[in-house]
Every structure is written in C-alpha cells, then in structure tokens.
Amino acid sequence: xxxxxxxxxRIIRVVLGLVIIGLxxxxxxxxGLLGLIPLATAAMGWCGLYxxxxxxxxxxxx
Numbered sequence: 066x067x068x069x070x071x072x073x074x075r076i077i078r079v080v081l082g083l084v085i086i087g088l089x090x091x092x093x094x095x096x097g098l099l100g101l102i103p104l105a106t107a108a109m110g111w112c113g114l115y116x117x118x119x120x121x122x123x124x125x126x127x
Contacts, residue, residue, distance in 0.1 A: 068110040071122035078107035 070078070082104035089097010106112045115121060 069121040078103040
C-alpha cells in the first residue's frame with residue numbers, strides 16, 4: 066500500500082478520532098468506536114477511500 070495521507074491530514078484525523086472517541090465515552094455510546102477509523106488510517110498513512118478515488122495528500126517525491 067502506497068501512503069496517500071500527508072502530515073496535515075494525519076494530524077486532523079488523529080484529533081478528529083480522539084474527539085469522536087471522547088464524545089462516545091462522554092455520552093456512553095458505542096458510536097465512539099467509529100473514532101478508531103480515523104486513528105487507524107492516520108497510523109497507517111493510507112486511506113482506502115482516497116485510493117478508490119485516486120486522491121493523495123502526500124507531497125510528491127522527486
């Protein structure tokens with residue numbers, strides 16, 4: 066898998082994932098588990114939807 070998530074995108078995904086998990090804990094909802102998806106994609110540096118649509122936020126290597 067070729068990385069397709071850049072640094073800024075990773076930071077946004079980590080923050081968003083933690084917020085979703087925090088809200089899930091606060092409200093006692095299982096929906097907070099959805100926060101694991103952006104955390105996992107940030108950790109891997111690869112997003113399946115980006116690949117599907119041919120997108121990339123990684124800077125091009127020359």
